[in-house]
Amino acid sequence: MRLTIWIAGAWLMIASQAALLGCGSGDQGQSLQKSCSEGEDCECRDYNTCSLDCGDTVPCSPSCLNFGEQCAVTCMDDCEFDCQGGNRVDGLCAGQCGVNCDAYCASVGRCIVNAGADSNFLCVNARACAATIDDGSTATCLQVENACQVKCKGTCQVFCDLVGACNVDCDGQERKLCGTGYYVCGMDCPPDMMMTMP
Numbered sequence: 001m002r003l004t005i006w007i008a009g010a011w012l013m014i015a016s017q018a019a020l021l022g023c024g025s026g027d028q029g030q031s032l033q034k035s036c037s038e039g040e041d042c043e044c045r046d047y048n049t050c051s052l053d054c055g056d057t058v059p060c061s062p063s064c065l066n067f068g069e070q071c072a073v074t075c076m077d078d079c080e081f082d083c084q085g086g087n088r089v090d091g092l093c094a095g096q097c098g099v100n101c102d103a104y105c106a107s108v109g110r111c112i113v114n115a116g117a118d119s120n121f122l123c124v125n126a127r128a129c130a131a132t133i134d135d136g137s138t139a140t141c142l143q144v145e146n147a148c149q150v151k152c153k154g155t156c157q158v159f160c161d162l163v164g165a166c167n168v169d170c171d172g173q174e175r176k177l178c179g180t181g182y183y184v185c186g187m188d189c190p191p192d193m194m195m196t197m198p
Contacts, residue, residue, distance in 0.1 A: 029068075036060055044071065054079065067091060075101070077116070083108060089127070105129065117154065141166065152185040159183075 031049040036042035038057045044050030048068035052075075054060035059078035064071030066085040073081050073095040081101065083093035086108040093111040095103050101119040105111030111123045114132045121139040123129030128146040131139050135154025144163040151169040152158070160166030160181040168175060170185035178189035 036062060064093065070094065073097070077101075079103075081113070083111065088125075099134075103131075121150075123148065154185075155187040156185045157183070157187075158185070 030047050032044045032047045033051040034042065034044065034053070036052060036054045036057060042052055042054065042060060042062040043065065044052055044063070044067060045065040050064045050067050050071040052062040052064070052073045054062060054075035056076060058076050059080070060075045061080040061082070062073045062075060063082035064073070064084070064086070068087055069090060070092045071083045071086060071094070073083070075081065075097045077098040077100055079097040079101045081095045081097055081103040083095070083104065084106045086093065088107060089109050091109045093105045093108050095113040097103060097113070097115050097119070099116040099118055101115040103113045103115055103119070104122045105126060106124040108126050110128045111126050112130045113121050115121060115134065115137060117134040117136050119133055119137040121131040121133055121137070123141045123144060125143045126145070129141045129144050130149040132151045132153065133139055133156055136156070137152070138157045139150045140159045141148030141163050142161050147165040147167055148160050148163045149167045150158045151171060152173070153171050158166070158168050166181055166183070168183045168185065173186035176184050176189055178184055
């Protein structure tokens with residue numbers, strides 16, 4: 001199942017974060033704004049603020065690593081958005097992407113993402129996470145101090161573990177709790193999960 005594979009990958013990424021966060025030696029008092037064209041590197045590392053815009057480049061893989069205050073990313077379809085190692089108290093990851101988007105935030109203060117259909121949102125080791133996702137998407141929040149807020153505009157799956165609160169808005173559709181921390185919107189629970197409440 002797609003969500004199960006995604007969650008398993010999430011825990012593997014948590015285990016590898018310590019080595020990644022030690023990389024880089026840039027000046028975090030600086031800012032970087034970058035337009036990313038096809039074939040070009042689309043990374044912002046060791047800056048205080050990052051702004052990455054893929055324009056109409058598809059696919060695109062923008063990433064912010066070890067940033068200070070903010071990482072802002074804009075991309076279209078087939079985007080892989082990676083935002084890690086920001087300020088654990090105030091660092092903000094903000095992403096806007098289209099269909100088939102993979103958005104990953106880790107070790108940041110807040111992560112806010114708007115993604116289109118058939119997308120995956122993963123937020124790990126943050127103070128707060130929020131996502132608006134479209135039909136056929138999944139959202140996973142792990143080790144979130146405060147709330148994980150997810151709004152689903154179509155059928156979707158949401159999984160929360162070790163979070164302060166898991167708030168799932170199904171945008172008027174039926175919401176089901178299929179297991180501990182595992183919600184679905186506008187769809188039935190998978191056969192291997194027993195529904196515990198509507």
